[in-house]
Amino acid sequence: xxxxxxxxxxxxxxxxxxxxxxxxxxxxxxxxxxxxxxxxxxxxxxxxxxxxxxxxxxxxxxxxxxxxxxxxxxxxxxxxxxxxxxxxxxxxxxxxxxxxxxxxxxxxxxxxxxxx
Numbered sequence: 459x460x461x462x463x464x465x466x467x468x469x470x471x472x473x474x475x476x477x478x479x480x481x482x483x484x485x486x487x488x489x490x491x492x493x494x495x496x497x498x499x500x501x502x503x504x505x506x507x508x509x510x511x512x513x514x515x516x517x518x519x520x521x522x523x524x525x526x527x528x529x530x531x532x533x534x535x536x537x538x539x540x541x542x543x544x545x546x547x548x549x550x551x552x553x554x555x556x557x558x559x560x561x562x563x564x565x566x567x568x569x570x571x572x573x574x
Contacts, residue, residue, distance in 0.1 A: 521569035530572035
């Protein structure tokens with residue numbers, strides 16, 4: 459048996475907030491829409507990963523999600539333009555990533571990163 463995909467499912471009563479944050483700001487594609495359950499992602503970049511940590515690195519809390527992007531500065535501008543508070547960073551970490559933290563509309567801590 460091989461695991462083909464791991465999906466993070468988050469409960470919300472406001473699916474439009476998810477569309478704004480994950481679809482409009484991050485630019486993820488709407489892959490599935492049942493009306494009551496929507497999946498955003500990218501068919502081109504799906505990979506199986508699950509991470510566990512005692513901290514998030516550099517003394518930060520463990521983020522709920524880590525999202526790797528190809529242009530961290532463009533991602534930062536999009537969040538700033540959308541008036542989403544930056545909770546940590548942007549910073550180049552000693553392990554070779556540049557990143558920043560934001561909270562999604564549901565209060566989850568999101569780690570946006572790019573490998574340097």
